[in-house]
Amino acid sequence: MWDFFTEFPSIGRRDLSQLQMGIDDGFRAFSRAYGEALEIFFSPLLHFLVWFEKLLLATPWPIILIVLSGLAWLGSRSWKITVGTFLAFAVIGYFGMWEDTMATLAIISVATFVCILLGIPLGILMAKSDRMQGAITPILDVMQTIPSFVYLIPVVMLLGIGKVPGLIAVCIYAIPPIVRLTNLGIRLVDREVLEAAEAFGASPRQKLFDVQIPLALPNIFAGVNQTIMMALAMVVIASMIGVRGLGVPVLRAISNQYLALGLMNGLAIVALAIIFDRVSQSYGKRLQAHREGFEK
Amino acid sequence: MSDPKIQIKNLYKIFGKAPEKALTNVQAGMSKDALREETRHVLGVDNVSLDIAPxxxxxxxxxxxxxxxxxxxHINRLIEPTAGEILVDGENVLTMDKxxxxxxxxxxxxxxxxxxxxxxxxxxxxxxxxxxxxxxxxxxxxxxxxxxxxxxxxxxxxxxxxxxxxxxxxxxxxxxxxxxxxxxxxxxxxxxxxxxxxxxxxxxxxxxxxxxxxxxxxxxxxxxxxxxxxxxxxxxxxxxxxxxxxxxxxxxxxxxxxxxxxxxxxxxxxRARVIKLGSLMTPLEGTPPADAPRLDAGTLLQEALMAVAQSDSNTVIVEEHGTVKGQVTTRAVIAALHG
Incomplete structure (x- = not known):
């Protein structure tokens, strides 16, 4: 009788392992049946990623350096950030990390692109309906808190090791902020401003594109910024399932205790993060020209 | 007078979970406060009928x-009513499609x-x-x-x-x-x-x-x-x-x-800035005193006061477009100002 209180009544080791095996077998059957179809489904993404990585690597480094600095200037309109970008990439190249950095740049860019493409419409849907918000929010919570290694397992079982599963893993981790902040941004649009658009007979489409999205843009942009940061944070983990880039040497450094190698590549990731962050933030700020001037 | 531009007929708006049910209570005579306390519904608009001239x-x-x-x-239907009708130029706004x-x-x-x-x-x-x-x-x-x-x-x-x-x-x-x-x-x-x-x-x-x-x-x-x-x-x-x-x-x-x-x-x-002479006018009694001041019906009391005070006959003659329409006595002016 006392046993009941000291030991939690569980289903028993045999039943548990049978249940787990059942789930595993089910999922294996599923991946045998649909794995190939999924691979075909994702193949355009793979081709795009491979093409982009090749483009970055095949282009002579001076051109890339100029283009990157140019993009930094266009985004930030700040000499400090532009010169910083130029110097950071120059140092990265000088220490022999150019190719890995290009590979990382490729996967981060494509992952961010995919996240924006899926995340913004999802955020809009959430903003339009409370039921949608109620359904999606817990999924986003799970995506953000579940240890990344746990969802690597089914992704690898389905698609094997390679770039696409890596990309999916990065996206699962990085997409929540842009969805959340798009939703938040649209919901925060002043009720009276929206009512004004409605009173003048704006259609739902006109309301969305002329009023809601433009006014939500600062928040949406904060979401893009966060998504990029989180994608960069996944670089090392993604390299465990076959994504090339700065994560690979870091991983090697961990298993072999190469302090210098780990530190250099780690700092290269930090440099990328700072550049992306500063450029996208100052671009986001420039989008809010109308917020300047005195507030009364 | 021409037809009203906007007609609001027996309009009700009740905020809450089951406004239709609350509506029958209101129409049976339940007050706003009772409605809020007993059914947790808020009475926004209570049987308003209003004709608005063009x-x-x-x-x-x-x-x-x-x-x-x-x-x-309700007039542009940013809010849907619980009951009632709204006509704009004779057209029912509430039956309109999107x-x-x-x-x-x-x-x-x-x-x-x-x-x-x-x-x-x-x-x-x-x-x-x-x-x-x-x-x-x-x-x-x-x-x-x-x-x-x-x-x-x-x-x-x-x-x-x-x-x-x-x-x-x-x-x-x-x-x-x-x-x-x-x-x-x-x-x-x-x-x-x-x-x-x-x-x-x-x-x-x-x-x-x-x-x-x-x-x-x-x-x-x-x-x-x-x-x-x-x-x-x-x-x-x-x-x-x-x-x-x-x-x-x-x-x-x-x-x-x-x-x-x-x-x-x-x-x-x-009140002197609102009330107009024309509103206090009574028909002329006999022939008006010749020296009584003449003022337009649209004159505000505030502007007429001086003339009223100076009139020996305690009367001012009220005109509209130059023709005599009636008179206003000092007594009437004081009574109107006092309210």
Whole structure:
């Protein structure tokens, strides 16, 4: 009788392992049946990623350096950030990390692109309906808190090791902020401003594109910024399932205790993060020209 | 008098989970407070019927919570009523489908908001042109018409500023220009000047009165400020707890208040600035004294007082367009001023 209180009544080791095996077998059957179809489904993404990585690597480094600095200037309109970008990439190249950095740049860019493409419409849907918000929010919570290694397992079982599963893993981790902040941004649009658009007979489409999205843009942009940061944070983990880039040497450094190698590549990731962050933030700020001037 | 432009018939609005059920309670005579305590429903508009004449300024007045902003939002159906009918030019707004309703909002009525409701990311000219762009007017034409209205409200030179760079009074001029730019017959103004400080509010009222002299729109103007209501309203409807207490001209409200509530309301106003000689006029008794001063029926008591005081016969002759219509005695003036 006392046993009941000291030991939690569980289903028993045999039943548990049978249940787990059942789930595993089910999922294996599923991946045998649909794995190939999924691979075909994702193949355009793979081709795009491979093409982009090749483009970055095949282009002579001076051109890339100029283009990157140019993009930094266009985004930030700040000499400090532009010169910083130029110097950071120059140092990265000088220490022999150019190719890995290009590979990382490729996967981060494509992952961010995919996240924006899926995340913004999802955020809009959430903003339009409370039921949608109620359904999606817990999924986003799970995506953000579940240890990344746990969802690597089914992704690898389905698609094997390679770039696409890596990309999916990065996206699962990085997409929540842009969805959340798009939703938040649209919901925060002043009720009276929206009512004004409605009173003048704006259609739902006109309301969305002329009023809601433009006014939500600062928040949406904060979401893009966060998504990029989180994608960069996944670089090392993604390299465990076959994504090339700065994560690979870091991983090697961990298993072999190469302090210098780990530190250099780690700092290269930090440099990328700072550049992306500063450029996208100052671009986001420039989008809010109308917020300047005195507030009364 | 021509047909009413807007007719509101037995309108009810109840906020809550089961408004239809609450409606039967209200129609059976349950009060607003009882409804809130027993069924947790809020009575917004309680059996309001109101005919609004064309080319007039109809003021709807009431304290906060009296349902006036809820009422005005029924006219363009930003809020769906629980029961009742709303006709605009004889057409029932409540049976309109989405497209008809959108056209009604685009072409027939526009709105000015208490906190301006301007688009902060658009320049002044883009704000004013908004209604036209939504109508489908092409951009150069819309810009031209927007510029015209910007200058009519006295904002030339600010076309390319953002609303955030303007003061409150200037922002509401933008709001007014945006409302006027679509050439809609009906202008709904929801506490449009309430957020402005008194001097600027007075200026804006003057602008509205001047514009109305030439535009002759049907304006529904919501306010909680009695002085404002008496100054600009051709007709004034007073709401209390969602129901209509009195509808009439400024003269009616001040000289013939419907009940104690309205008497309380008008207690502190400057009656000399509201009451006109014509409202106190009685038919002539015999031949008028030759030396009695002659004044127009539209003269406010405030301007007539001096003449009244100096009249030896204690009488002033009232004229309309130069013909004698009646007389007003000193006694009547004093009685009217005393209330």
């Amino acid at each position: 080319r007039n300024i109809q003021v709807v007045m009431g304290l906060s919570g009296s349902g006036k902003s809820t009422l005005i939002r 497209d008809a309703l959108r056209d009604l909002r685009r072409f027939k009525m526009s709105m000015v908001f208490q906190h301006f409701g301007l688009f902060p990311h658009r320049r002044v000219i883009e704000n004013v042109a908004y209604g036209l762009i939504v109508q489908g007017v092409d951009e150069t034409q819309a810009d031209k018409r927007a510029k015209h209205w910007i200058s009519r409200v006295g904002l030339e030179g600010y076309e390319n500023n953002y609303p955030g760079q303007l003061s409150g009074g200037m922002r509401q001029r933008v709001g007014l220009a945006r409302g006027l730019a679509t050439d809609a017959d009906i202008l709904l103004m929801d506490e449009a000047f309430s957020a402005l400080d008194p001097l600027i509010r007075y200026d804006m009222q003057s602008i509205l009165i001047d514009l109305q002299k030439e535009l002759h729109k049907t304006i529904v103007f919501i306010t909680h400020d009695l002085d404002e209501a008496l100054r600009i309203g051709d007709q004034i409807a007073i709401l209390r707890d969602g129901h209509l207490v009195q509808q009439g001209s400024a003269q009616d409200i001040v000289l013939r208040p419907a009940d104690g509530y309205i008497e309380d309301f008008i207690k502190d106003i400057n």
